[in-house]
Amino acid sequence: MPVFTAAANRPAARAALILALATLAPGAAAAPAAKPTLADVIKGSQPSDWRPLDPDNTLYLEIPAGRVVIEMAPAFAPRHVANIKALVREHYFDGLAILRAQDNWVVQWGDPDEKNPKPMTTAQRTLPGEFTVPLKGAGKFTRLPDRDGYAPQVGHSNGFASARDPKTGAAWLTHCYGTVGVGRDNASDSGGGAELYAVIGHAPRHLDRNITVVGRVVAGMPLLATLPRGTAPMGFYAKPEQNVPIASVRLAADVAPAERSNLELMRTDTATYQAAVEAQRNRGGPWNKVAAGHIELCNAPLPVRERARD
Amino acid sequence: MPVFTAAANRPAARAALILALATLAPGAAAAPAAKPTLADVIKGSQPSDWRPLDPDNTLYLEIPAGRVVIEMAPAFAPRHVANIKALVREHYFDGLAILRAQDNWVVQWGDPDEKNPKPMTTAQRTLPGEFTVPLKGAGKFTRLPDRDGYAPQVGHSNGFASARDPKTGAAWLTHCYGTVGVGRDNASDSGGGAELYAVIGHAPRHLDRNITVVGRVVAGMPLLATLPRGTAPMGFYAKPEQNVPIASVRLAADVAPAERSNLELMRTDTATYQAAVEAQRNRGGPWNKVAAGHIELCNAPLPVRERARD
Structure with missing residues (x-):
């Protein structure tokens, strides 16, 4: 079947197929070396090119x-991350729900009612927005x-897509597919982490610097992206029974090691990562006719x- | 509840809510006029700013x-569009299925087996790729x-997101959320329209000029974007019973008028459209703190x- 093999150049899961395409035919040693694909780069990577997730x-x-x-x-977002950890440790999200799924936009979960919120014991309800941070505190930028x-300027900071403006001295995390941020009302300091959203569509980069970004989904995006879209304004579910219940939110450090997701991520400050990006920027393989550059x-x-x- | 109202600046469906936010408070007449939102622009549009879908x-x-x-x-894509119309008129897709849903990538439907395809009577199985067209044939470009x-250069041609390169004299449709294209194998001329895909994730712009784009989804994206993701390589459904059956594909012109979707689209070659884009480029309203520019x-x-x- 015509398998539309451009897709094979997406993430690592299709490694076997990509490699099949990239493999030189026997006896082709005299031909120019095939341009490495992302799968080739991953296959040739060293253990030091990867990092585990920090359970904390x-x-x-x-x-x-x-x-x-x-x-x-x-x-x-140091204050928001600390506050979300506090919320998680008081089991704040357990029994709450995903309340909203708006197509090509976000899913959103957490506290359903600002006027009658679920009580907090240790966390703070609101914090000043952490929309940008000073460049010097933003870690190594590639x-x-x-x-x-x-x-x-755009690139990666400790594995997160990010941007910087040397003129203003600010750095910030950018909104891409899977980015997780803190819902807020009109005031910059009206969010605290009790409502979170994840991007499920084309990158809404205009949100950058307007809202506190706290992280990104590294596994499980299909579970969020396939949720039924809400029919009330802004994609909220029209009826409470449509809400998607949250069994729990836990910090990995509080979960028994055997029950943790055992994932590792490619480091973004390595030559291997540069090769991985280049393999996507100018794709090799027999399917691609024009390299994007x-x-x-x-x-x-x-x-x-x-x-x-x- | 903190409703994360940036989302309200998305498409027209949230018009009422956006307008509520944009309305000046009573007695605020002396204040600077509020920057129009997309909803304001739509509300102020004229019938001539809109066009119906062409049933053909x-x-x-x-x-x-x-x-x-x-x-x-x-x-x-004149030859592919004509061929897809021929396929549709011989009811080629009826009883076939959506075979593939790959997260942040595409859904794909149609002929399941290149080696044992469903027979065609009037359409052609393959055509030369129509990856670009000459600038002069691409219609009015805004x-x-x-x-x-x-x-x-990027912009819109008759309502389609498109790009141009004056140096090469080529124009092409770009891959955005909802773009529909023609699956193919490695050879440029290996597709014909019997397998189609729609983009359900972040724009895969590197596909531009590598594949024949034939159009875009104007309504119903949530139906495609929420389909379960396939677990076989490249997001194909692992078992035939997971395929999503296609009852039919019809040309609107062949459907009784009363059963047609009665939609209209904003013309992209109007001053109103320029205002609509500007309302998204530099967003007004109380939620936005930094305009993207x-x-x-x-x-x-x-x-x-x-x-x-x-």
Whole structure:
């Protein structure tokens, strides 16, 4: 069947198929070396090119369809990440629900009613927005050479898609597919982490610097992206019984090691990662006819894979 | 509840809510005029700012969840559009299925088996790829001033997101959320329209100029985007019983008028459309704190609404 094999150049799961396409025919040694694909880069990577998730900054959102794994970025939203951890440790989200799913936009979960919120014991209801942070506190930045319409510089900071403006001295996490942020009302300081959203569509980069981004989904996006879309305004579910119940949200550090998701992520500050991006920027393989010569930040791959058990 | 009202600045469906936010408080007449939102622009539009769908270039893909409406672009893929119409008129797709749903990528439907395809009577199995067309045949182009990483010029042609390169004299439709294209194998001329895909994730712009784009979904994207993701390589459904059956694909012109979807689209060659884009590029309203000052092609709104019955 015509398998539309461009898709094979997406993430690591299709490695076998990509490799089949990229493999040189026997006797082809005299031909030019095939351009490496992302799968080739992953296959040739070293253990040091990967990092495990930090259990102290990893959330498990458990819904009926399964587990969504979220990596948090304390370097970009220290107060909100600490507050979300406090909420999680008081089991704040358990028994709440996903309330909203708006097509090509976001799913949103947590506290359903600002006027009659679920009581908190240790966490704070609201915090000042952490929309940007000073460059110097944002950690190591690996810049993409590709130009971006929304920010002077884009790239990755500790594995998170991010942007910077040297003129203002600000850095921020960008909104890509899977980005997780903190819902708020009109006031900048009206959110605190009791309502969170994840992007399920085309990158809404205009939200950058307007809202506190706390991390990104590293596994389980299909569980969120396939949720029925809500029919009330803004994609809220029209009836309470349509809400998607949250069994629990836990910090990985509070989960028994045997029950943790055992994932590792490609480090974004390595030569291997640069090769991975280049393999997507100018794709090889027999399917591709025209190389893009460019990669948009939110199309840069962030490979995730199962980690070998110790 | 903190409703994360940035979302209200998305398409027309949230008009009432957006207007509520944009309305000046009583007695605020002396204040600067509020920046118009997209909803304001739509509200102030004239009938001449809108166009109906052309029934001769509109497809209805009927699946169990409902109807997906696809507008085809014969100016960019004349032979493929004609061939798809031939396929539809021989009821080629009826009884076939959606075979593939890959997260943040595409859904794909149609002929399941290249080696043992469903017989065709009037249509052609394969055609030369129509990856680009000469500028002069691409119709009126309304350029966006916003820079783009993938193409020298981007904007809209007859309502379709498109790109152009004056140096090569080529124009092409771009891959955005909802774009519909023709699956193919490695050879450029290995597709014909019996397998089609729609983008359900972040814009895969690197596919531009590599594959024949025939149109875009104008209504029903949630029906495709919420389909269960396939677990076989590349998101194909692992078992035939997981396939999503297609009841029929029809050309709107072949459907009784009373049963047609009665939609109209904002014309992209009008001052009103420019205002609509600007309302998204630099958003007003009390929620937004920092204006993006830029809009990425695939974030430019393409308003669709129910048309008043004659």
